[in-house]
Amino acid sequence: MSESLPVRLNRDRLHDIETRASFETTDSFAVMVHNGDAPVHVHLHLDDALSAVASIPANNHFVDADSTRQVGVEVEEGGPRPVEGQLKIVTGHGAETDYVSVTIAEPEEEEPVAVDETLAERSATPGDADDEEDAGFEFPTAALRQNGPVAVLGLLALAVAAGSASLADGVAVFAGSLAVLGSLVAAGYLLAR
Template sequence: MPTLDVELNGETVHDIDAPDSFVTDGPFPVVLENTGRSTHVHLHFDDDLDRVAALDEGNHFVGDEATRHVHVRTADVDERVRGKLKIVTGYGSNTTYVDVRVDPSPDTPEESVAVDERFSAPPERTPDVPPRQQAVNALDRLVRRGGVAGAAFGLLAVAAAVAVALAVDSAVVWLAVGLALMIAFGAALVAIL
C-alpha cells in the first residue's frame, strides 16, 4: 500500500513539504509528520477526487514532534481518476496541493487468504489521549472560546469576594464565598471540557 508522506513545520512554522503527485490503486494513509510545534492540519479533496476518495474527518491535530496517520478510503474505479488533495496549516496561512491519481486496482488472484475474525472489526475504543495532550487541548479550547477574558474576569471576582470576606470577617460570608467559588469552578470546568 503506498503512503503519502507529508512533513509539517520543517523549515518554518506552518511549512508543508509534500510530494507534487501521488498514485494509488486503493486505500492509503496520509502520514502527517510534524517536526516542530503542534499544529492543526486541514485535508480536503477537490470535487473530482472527492467522488472516489474519502476521509473520516478533514481537520486533524498533530502534537509537538508527533506523527499522525490519516486513513483515506477509495472506491473501486474502472478508469483513472485525477484530482487534488489540498493540505492547509496555520488556519489557512499555508496551503499545498498534491496531484492525486486513483488507478483501477489490478485483478486480484482467485485464491483467498484466511483472516482471523478478530482483525475484521475495528478496535472497540480509540486509544486514550495522554494527559499532557489533554491539557494542551483544553487550553486550546479555552483560548478559541474566548475563555481567557472570562478567566481574567473570574480572577477579579475571586479577589473581590475574598476582600469582602476579609473586611466583614464573618463565617457566613466565608461560607457563601466558598460555595460561590466551587460553583464557578465547576461551571468553568464544564465550559472548557
C-alpha cells in the first residue's frame, strides 16, 4: 500500500477539515482520519473519474473523539493511468466540505535484474566438501570467531550474577540474576541462529 493521506477533523473548531490540497499515488492507499475532541461522522466520496479505477468499501464513517480511523481506498491494478479526480470529504452531515485532488499515476517500471548461467553454479569456498558423500556437519568456525567475545562476556555476566545472588539474601538480587540468565539464554539463541 502507498503512502497514506492524512485528514484532521475538529482541530480548530467543530466539523473543521484539514488535509492536503493534492495527493499522488500509484497504488491503493489509506485515508487516515485523525479526529479531535468531538465525535463526528465523516463521508468520503470519489468523483466519477476516480470511481472508474478506485473504490471505498464504505462511504460513511463514525470517528470517535481523540481517535484515528483508517479508511482504505482500493485502486484496481492494470487500469488506465494517469487518472486525476477529486476525493470529497464531508463532516457534520454537510456542515463542512473539503476536496483533495488525487492523481493515480503510472507505477514506475523496475529495472530487470540480469541473470546468467553463472548464478546456478556453486562457488567453491574454503572448507567446502568436494562431493556430497563428504558433506557432513562442519563446525561454524567463522561464527565462533565473530561471536566468541560476546559469548565470553555473557559467561562473565553469568558468573557475576551467580556470585551476587549467592552473597546477597535478597529477592531483588535473585530476580536480577534470573533476568541476566534469561537475557543470556535469549542472546545465545540469537547467536546460534
